[in-house]
Amino acid sequence: MKTMFRRVLTTASLLLCFSTDALSCGLVNFVAMPLDQNLRTNPIKAALETAYPGLSVNDANGFISFPNGEQVALGETRHQMDPLQRLANPTVREQFLFVYPLGHDLESRKLEFNDPGRLRNDAFFRALYFGDKKSAQATLTRVKYKSKKVSKRFSVTTKNCVAVQLAAALKEAAGSAAFETYFRESGGSFSWRLISGTKRLSVHSFGAAIDIDPKLGQYWKWRNPKPGTSHVYKNKIPLGLVEIFEKYGFIWGGKWFHYDGMHFEYRPKLILHSRLVS
Ligand SMILES: [Zn+2]
Numbered sequence: 001m002k003t004m005f006r007r008v009l010t011t012a013s014l015l016l017c018f019s020t021d022a023l024s025c026g027l028v029n030f031v032a033m034p035l036d037q038n039l040r041t042n043p044i045k046a047a048l049e050t051a052y053p054g055l056s057v058n059d060a061n062g063f064i065s066f067p068n069g070e071q072v073a074l075g076e077t078r079h080q081m082d083p084l085q086r087l088a089n090p091t092v093r094e095q096f097l098f099v100y101p102l103g104h105d106l107e108s109r110k111l112e113f114n115d116p117g118r119l120r121n122d123a124f125f126r127a128l129y130f131g132d133k134k135s136a137q138a139t140l141t142r143v144k145y146k147s148k149k150v151s152k153r154f155s156v157t158t159k160n161c162v163a164v165q166l167a168a169a170l171k172e173a174a175g176s177a178a179f180e181t182y183f184r185e186s187g188g189s190f191s192w193r194l195i196s197g198t199k200r201l202s203v204h205s206f207g208a209a210i211d212i213d214p215k216l217g218q219y220w221k222w223r224n225p226k227p228g229t230s231h232v233y234k235n236k237i238p239l240g241l242v243e244i245f246e247k248y249g250f251i252w253g254g255k256w257f258h259y260d261g262m263h264f265e266y267r268p269k270l271i272l273h274s275r276l277v278s
Helices: 002-014 020-024 037-041 043-051 083-088 122-128 133-137 159-174 177-183 239-247 268-277
Strands: 056-058 063-065 071-073 140-146 151-157 209-211 250-252 263-266
Touching: 037 043, 037 268, 043 056, 043 268, 071 122, 140 159, 151 159, 151 209, 159 177, 159 239, 159 250, 159 263, 177 239, 239 250
Parallel strands: none
Antiparallel strands: 056 063, 063 071, 140 151, 209 263, 250 263
């Protein structure tokens, strides 16, 4: 009871500047939360339903139902498909095709097209978050990183508890002086836009991603290789910082073959799925 009370207090203190949307959000540690062994029999369904309360997966008809009444098909995993074509229009099930590696694993990203989290089904994201820019903007709030010398604000959504989870990650990161330098510059947060060179909406459009200092982060396209060609990534982001983000449900683009080392996005389902299949 005492622990519960403390947890409520901690969450409440993080919520002071957020809208009422966020008031139902309890802080979740996705890396440590207990997961029943039974959930391993259907890890995709379990990961989706645990990550986003209110969403349900119907195995019988192959559809996901969202709290707003929308339904989106899970679809199939097309193993033989050209990776670039798949990237352009993946099914929901294919979002889980590459397992996101937790912790200090930078080896699996060396496999061609191993980009866990980069496959995003547009209908799924629009149903989970927003269908248009105006609706996204209506839910935005500013979450602060504040250490002794650095103060930065990131504009993210309160929807799906993104702001609450990010506030906890940034607060924990600010507790370590070693991480301060990565927040001296911000690469951005909310921005309703397409991913450069594509027709796909970036997760920044939903206010569910942030970029830390781009100079330290690095992005594969800045070296101008063609998609799918091998390229060397010299990581500069401390894995301890990555672990803090992962704990609160954010995956890191530095673990992608097509690396985006400044980028963290809220994808708790991929973290839960990784735990369930490992
Ligand atoms: Zn980004």
